[in-house]
Amino acid sequence: MVHDTEPSLQWKFHSTPVLDVKAATDKIRKGESSHTFQGGELGLVSRYDAVQVASNSPIEDVAVSSKVDVGNGQTWHAWAIYDGHSGRQTAAVLAHSLIPYVERSLQAHFKSPSPSGDIDSAIIAAFTSLDDEIIADGVAALGTAKSHAEVQARVAPSYAGSCALLVLYDPVQSVIYVANAGDSRAVLGSRTSANDKLESVALSTDHTPYNAAEAERIKGLHPDEPNLITKRDGDVSSEDAVYGVGKWLESVKTGTLAAIGSGNAVSVGGGPAVDEHAERISFWEYWKTKSEWFVYEDDNAATHLVKNAFGGRQRQLFTGVMTVDTPVSKTMRDDVTVQVVFFGEI
DSSP: OOOOOOOOOTTTTSOOOOOOOHHHHHHHHHHEEEEETTTTTTEEEEEEEEEOOOSSSSEEEEEEEEEEEEETTTTEEEEEEEEEEEHHHHHHHHHHHHHHHHHHHHHHHHHHHOOOOOHHHHHHHEEEEEEEHHHHHHHHHHOOOOOHHHHHHHHHHHHHOOOOEEEEEEEEEEEEEEEEEEEEEEEEEEETTTOEEEEEOOOOOOOTTTTTHHHHHHHHHHOOOTTOOOOOOOOOHHHHHHHHHHHHHHHHTTOOOOOOOOSSOOOSSBBBBTTOOOOOOOOTSOOOOGGGGGHHHHHHSHHHHHHHTEEEEEEEEHHHHHHOOTGGGGOOOOOOOEEEEEEEEO
C-alpha cells in the first residue's frame, strides 16, 4: 500500500503551542465576562467584570453572582468565590447551597429580629450550619449509604474542602457585608476627595500564616507539630490591585488603553528584556510583580488584574505562565478567579 502523504515529522510544539502576548491574552479572555447595569438597577452598582483562569482540570474555583431575597420585599445581591482545595466537590456544594442558606437565615432575621441577633450573626449561622451538615452527612454516609458509589459521592464534599468568600450588597441602604473563610480576599477601592486617588480598604482577613492571629490559632490546635506552618512569597497586594484598577479606570476614561503587547518589555525581575533570549523562570520559586511593571491594555478590569499578576511588562514571565498547562501549571499558578464590582460611574 502506498500512502500519498508522509506522516508528519514536525512534532515540535504540536501538543503545546508557544504563546505570544496576544495568544496568552486570548487564553485568559476565554474565561472573562462583563455586565453593565442601568442607573438604579442594582443600587450604586454600575458594572461587573469577572474572569477565571484554570490551572487544574477541571478548575476547582467556582464564582457566583446572584440575587438574594432577604424577605419583606427586599432584594440584595451577592458575589462569591469558592476556591476548592483537593478537587471541586466542596466548592460545587457551596455554589449550590451557601447563598440559599444565607438567604434563609436573613429571611428569618428580618421576619422576627431577636434583641441579641444581628445580620452578621445570621450570616455566620448560615456558614456554620452548612459546614456542619456537610461534615455530618459525610460521616453518616459510612453507615447509611446503599452502595459504595453513594459513599464516595456523599463523602467527597466533606474532605475536598474549599475557601468561601461572600460579599452581600444591600442596594437600599448602600451597605456591604463580607464573610470569609480561607484566603480569598475582598478589598474596596475608596476614592478620596483630596486627590481623587483610590485608597485600599481591606474588607476581609486572610486565614493564612501572614495573619499572626491565625497562625497562633493554628499552632494552638496542633501543639505537637512545630513545622506545620510555612510562609510563601508571591502574593500580589491589595494595594497593588486597587492601584491597578485606578490607573486602568484613568486609561478607560481617557481612551488610552494600549495595544496588546505594545510598550517596552522588562526582563523577569526587572531590567531590560533581551529579544530572542529565553529568560530563566524557575517553576519552583515564587516570582513577584510590581506596579511599575503594570500594563494597561485590556478592556476588562478582571483580565487586566490577572495579566499584571502574571507578569505585566515582564512579557516572558506572562507568556511562560500562560503557556504552561495542567498538571505542571500548578507549580507556577493556581486556579485564579477575579471579580471587580464598580459602584458609581466609571
